[in-house]
Amino acid sequence: xxxxxxxxxxxxxxxxxxxxxxxxxxxxxxxxxxxxxxxxxxxxxxxxxxxxxxxxxxxxxxxxxxxxxxxxxxxxxxxxxxxxxxxxxxxxxxxxxxxxxxxxxxxxxxxxxxxxxxxxxxxxxxxxxxxxxxxxxxxxxxxxxxxxxxxxxxxxxxxxxxxxxxxxxxxxxxxxxxxxxxxxxxxxxxxxxxxxxxxxxxxxxxxxxxxxxxxxxxxxxxxxxxxxxxxxxxxxxxxxxxxxxxxxxxxxxxxxxxxxxxxxxxxxxxxxxxxxxxxxxxxxxxxxxxxxxxxxxxxxxxxxxxxxxxxxxxxx
Amino acid sequence: xxxxxxxxxxxxxxxxxxxxxxxxxxxxxxxxxxxxxxxxxxxxxxxxxxxxxxxxxxxxxxxxxxxxxxxxxxxxxxxxxxxxxxxxxxxxxxxxxxxxxxxxxxxxxxxxxxxxxxxxxxxxxxxxxxxxxxxxxxxxxxxxxxxxxxxxxxxxxxxxxxxxxxxxxxxxxxxxxxxxxxxxxxxxxxxxxxxxxxxxxxxxxxxxxxxxxxxxxxxxxxxxxxxxxxxxxxxxxxxxxxxxxxxxxxxxxxxxxxxxxxxxxxxxxxxxxxxxxxxxxxxxxxxxxxxxxxxxxxxxxxxxxxxxxxxxxxxx
Numbered sequence: 239x240x241x242x243x244x245x246x247x248x249x250x251x252x253x254x255x256x257x258x259x260x261x262x263x264x265x266x267x268x269x270x271x272x273x274x275x276x277x278x279x280x281x282x283x284x285x286x287x288x289x290x291x292x293x294x295x296x297x298x299x300x301x302x303x304x305x306x307x308x309x310x311x312x313x314x315x316x317x318x319x320x321x322x323x324x325x326x327x328x329x330x331x332x333x334x335x336x337x338x339x340x341x342x343x344x345x346x347x348x349x350x351x352x353x354x355x356x357x358x359x360x361x362x363x364x365x366x367x368x369x370x371x372x373x374x375x376x377x378x379x380x381x382x383x384x385x386x387x388x389x390x391x392x393x394x395x396x397x398x399x400x401x402x403x404x405x406x407x408x409x410x411x412x413x414x415x416x417x418x419x420x421x422x423x424x425x426x427x428x429x430x431x432x433x434x435x436x437x438x439x440x441x442x443x444x445x446x447x448x449x450x451x452x453x454x455x456x457x458x459x460x461x462x463x464x465x466x467x468x469x470x471x472x473x474x475x476x477x478x479x480x481x482x483x484x485x486x487x488x489x490x491x492x493x494x495x496x497x498x499x500x501x502x503x504x505x506x507x508x509x510x511x512x513x514x515x516x517x518x519x520x521x522x523x524x525x526x527x528x529x530x531x532x533x534x535x536x537x538x539x540x541x542x543x544x545x546x547x548x549x550x551x552x553x554x
Numbered sequence: 555x556x557x558x559x560x561x562x563x564x565x566x567x568x569x570x571x572x573x574x575x576x577x578x579x580x581x582x583x584x585x586x587x588x589x590x591x592x593x594x595x596x597x598x599x600x601x602x603x604x605x606x607x608x609x610x611x612x613x614x615x616x617x618x619x620x621x622x623x624x625x626x627x628x629x630x631x632x633x634x635x636x637x638x639x640x641x642x643x644x645x646x647x648x649x650x651x652x653x654x655x656x657x658x659x660x661x662x663x664x665x666x667x668x669x670x671x672x673x674x675x676x677x678x679x680x681x682x683x684x685x686x687x688x689x690x691x692x693x694x695x696x697x698x699x700x701x702x703x704x705x706x707x708x709x710x711x712x713x714x715x716x717x718x719x720x721x722x723x724x725x726x727x728x729x730x731x732x733x734x735x736x737x738x739x740x741x742x743x744x745x746x747x748x749x750x751x752x753x754x755x756x757x758x759x760x761x762x763x764x765x766x767x768x769x770x771x772x773x774x775x776x777x778x779x780x781x782x783x784x785x786x787x788x789x790x791x792x793x794x795x796x797x798x799x800x801x802x803x804x805x806x807x808x809x810x811x812x813x814x815x816x817x818x819x820x821x822x823x824x825x826x827x828x829x830x831x832x833x834x835x836x837x838x839x840x841x842x843x844x845x846x847x848x849x850x851x852x853x854x855x856x857x858x859x860x861x862x863x864x865x866x867x868x869x870x
Contacts, residue, residue, distance in 0.1 A: 249651055249677060256658045257672040260665070262637040272673040274638060274690065278594060282640040282688050284678045321578040322590060324598040326642070326686035335565055342572040349573070356573040357588040360686075361565060362600045370642035370676070370686030372598050374590065 269383055269461075270315040270446060271375075279375040281312040287330070287367040295408045298337045300425050301367075302344020307427045308448070309371035310352060311501040314429035315446035317381030317438060320352055321374045325359035328368035345371075352431055381434075381505075386443025386462035390506035392524035394474065395430045395515075396423070398451055399490075402497035403479040406486065417478050427501040432516040434503065443506040443526075452495040452552055454504050455524070456532045456545040462506075465529030468543070470494070470536055474521040495543070496552030585699055585777075586631040586762060587691075595691040597628040603646070603683040611724045614653045616741050617683075618660020623743045624764070625687035626668060627817040630745035631762035633697030633754060636668055637690045641675035644684035661687075668747055697750075697821075702759025702778035706822035708840035710790065711746045711831075712739070714767055715806075718813030719795040722802065733794050743817035748832040750819065759822040759842075768811040768868055770820050771840070772848045772861040778822075781845030784859070786810070786852055790837040811859070812868030 265273040271281035285305045287293060293301065310320045323345060329338060342356065349355050354373075386392075404424030407417035414421055434441070443462050447454045451468070459466040473494050483490040511520050524535075532543040544550045581589040587597035601621045603609060609617065626636045639661060645654060658672065665671050670689075702708075720740030723733035730737055750757070759778050763770045767784070775782040789810050799806040827836050840851075848859040860866045 246677065249654060252651055252655050253658050253672075256655050257662050258666065260669055260671040262671050263673045272638065272640070274673070276592070276594070276692075278592070278690070280638070280640065280673065280688070280690065282598075282642045282674070282686065283676045284642040284644055284686065286644060286678055286680050289678060322588065322596070324588070324596065324688060326598045326600040326688075328600055328602060328644075328684055335568055338565060339568050339572050342569050346573050349576070353576055355576045355578050356569075357579045357590070357596065358598070360599045361562065362602055362605060364602050364684060365681060368644055368680060368684060370598065370600065370688075372596070372640060372642075372686075372688040374594070374596065374690075376592075 265380065265382070270312040273316070273380050277376060279313050279316045279318040279377055279380055280372065281309065282370060282372040283309045283312065284368065284370045293367070296425070298340035299344035302341040303347050303426050305369050305371055306345040306348040307429060308499070308501060309373050310348065310354070311427070311429040311446045311448065313373045313375035314431050314434055315444055315503065316375070316377055317434055317441065317444060318375030318377035319431065320354040321376060322355060322357035323349060324357055324372040326370040327359065327361045328364035329361055330365065330367045331363055333367065348428065351428060381441055381444035383443060383445050383458055383461035386458050386464050386506040386526050388464055388526055388528040390442055390508050390526040391510070391522050392455070392466060392504070392506050392526060393511055393520050394447065394451070394502055394504050394523050395433055395518050395520055396500065396502040397474045397476045397479065397519070398494040398500065399479050399497040400476055401427050401500045403482045406482060417482065419476060420478055423500070427499065429501060430503050430518055433518050433520065436515050437511065440507045440509045440511065441505045442508065445504050447500045447502045447504050448498060450496045450498040450552055451504065452532065452543055452545050458504065458506070459530065459532050463530065465527045465531055465533065466524060467527060467533045467535050467540060468524040470534060472521060472523050474519060581696065581698070586628040589632070589696050593692060595629050595632045595634040595693055595696055596688065597625065598686060598688040599625045599628065600684065600686045609683070612741065614656035615660040618657040619663050619742050621685050621687055622661040622664040623745060624815070624817060625689050626664065626670070627743070627745040627762045627764065629689045629691035630747050630750055631760055631819065632691070632693055633695070633750055633757065633760060634691030634693035635747065636670040637692060638671060638673035639665060640673055640688040642686040643675065643677045644680035645677055646681065646683045647679055649683065664744065667744060697757055697760035699759060699761050699774055699777035702774050702780050702822040702842050704780055704842055704844040706758055706824050706842040707826070707838050708771070708782060708822050708842060709827055709836050710763065710767070710818055710820050710839050711749055711834050711836050712816065712818040713790045713792045713795065713835070714810040714816065715795050715813040716792055717743050717816045719798045722798060733798065735792060736794055739816070743815065745817060746819050746834055749834050749836065752831050753827065756823045756825045756827065757821045758824065761820050763816045763818045763820050764814060766812045766814040766868055767820065768848065768859055768861050774820065774822070775846065775848050779846065781843045781847055781849065782840060783843060783849045783851050783856060784840040786850060788837060788839050790835060
């Protein structure tokens with residue numbers, strides 16, 4: 239594949255050079271979502287069978303739920319309350335209407351929990367199931383990746399690596415019951431809207447953990463022009479995730495740093511945040527300092543984390 | 555295909571029954587686009603290789619242009635000025651970055667002419683090229699399909715069937731030069747934003763001709779609860795389209811009624827509209843009356859047009 243060689247970042251830069259601003263967008267390409275001049279936050283995300291979900295072990299309702307959570311997460315990660323979801327569905331020819339309906343049911347389940355709604359969409363025929371979800375939202379003042387400041391604490395909601403551990407449990411047909419918390423986070427990574435609302439004034443830099451902690455913390459550091467030091471000894475990881483890492487002979491630290499699609503909030507604040515906000519665990523996992531780059535501090539020793547290039551940490 | 559049997563309309567009704575309103579949307583599923591409670595008009599449309607465009611005789615730049623025109627048309631058909639285009643791109647593995655850039659160039663060409671801009675998007679890998687474009691816009695007062703009233707005249711911009719005739723000319727490798735006006739309308743069906751702006755106060759019911767005159771006029775009649783009588787003797791059809799119909803042994807009236815994707819404005823007004831608005835031909839092609847259904851009036855005789863069911867007019 240030609241484009242993989244040049245990489246997604248290069249492709250985005252290429253696109254940025256191709257398109258022009260005409261004063262409609264306050265904040266464009268580069269953050270989790272785009273902010274229009276009237277304050278509307280908007281994002282679009284595409285999901286494909288075999289890449290973002292697997293109908294071998296997911297029902298169509300679960301596919302709808304998971305994709306809706308992922309898409310809405312981008313709006314929540316801008317500090318906005320979601321309003322409307324538009325669904326562009328490329329329907330595999332073999333799909334029955336009842337499956338299409340199940341897919342919409344899954345999207346509706348999430349909308350119902352987050353007080354937003356499906357506002358329309360488009361359906362076309364295709365070889366494989368593919369979804370593109372657009373989500374709009376409103377924020378008084380959008381929260382950005384670029385607002386972390388030296389002196390801030392770094393926090394994450396929920397538990398690191400749970401969604402990926404859940405996916406692996408499903409993929410390897412492990413006990414759904416034993417790994418139910420992980421499986422649940424994979425199937426329904428509900429965006430932490432309640433936490434965003436409760437902590438709105440305290441949150442400075444904000445991103446969601448869609449690409450994995452290392453990559454997303456790196457984005458925060460880069461966009462805010464600060465140095466972020468992660469403290470792995472305080473990483474919130476569920477015992478079942480550690481167990482699964484042992485089973486699959488995977489280093490749990492590497493797993494916590496590199497597993498994507500948790501859709502947790504990764505944010506910075508100058509304040510000390512309670513360990514539980516609206517029933518969701520919030521954990522301090524590091525520190526923002528003057529400088530640049532992403533670092534790990536273990537047993538007093540600080541080492542640089544490489545998230546790009548040939549010898550970068552997360553190779554998946 | 556199971557769903558084709560039940561049809562798109564049934565599928566939309568099924569979806570409408572599945573999702574719930576939560577006060578975010580002022581006007582939802584059913585019109586060209588959805589209107590949010592703050593007046594934002596928003597639409598999403600999906601386009602697939604082999605269905606909506608053909609890379610055998612279209613460059614990637616032309617594909618971008620055509621899809622952008624089609625998507626933006628839905629916002630213009632609500633009487634709104636487009637603001638932002640979001641691009642969800644499922645990129646065929648074999649695509650080069652230069653082709654992706656060409657595609658964005660094509661979208662940018664349209665945005666530049668209509669003073670809107672690309673605000674972001676998403677890129678994933680897929681087997682085939684697939685685009686989902688979301689467009690937002692603003693209208694003081696959205697124009698709806700449901701606002702045609704008995705006594706209105708029915709108007710259409712441009713020429714009927716030009717885009718489909720252009721597609722056929724390309725498909726059959728006919729002279730691009732001879733059929734250039736048609737080919738141009740297929741490749742770049744630029745939404746008639748200037749006409750919408752100029753006639754804003756005079757337009758009542760409004761839709762774009764994406765499915766073909768018969769189907770779209772039927773939508774107008776149905777949503778407005780009126781009877782629409784088309785007058786084929788006044789249909790604006792280019793001589794090259796008539797020529798192509800003769801060549802392909804197609805009835806030109808049927809062709810004008812059933813050819814989709816012209817993306818012209820089909821609107822009603824109580825006023826008499828000039829034949830040329832901002833350089834675009836505007837033609838009176840019928841009358842709105844009390845009653846229901848779609849009719850054709852030829853040589854004084856009025857006959858009903860069936861647009862649905864087994865014996866409906868347009869079978870494609």
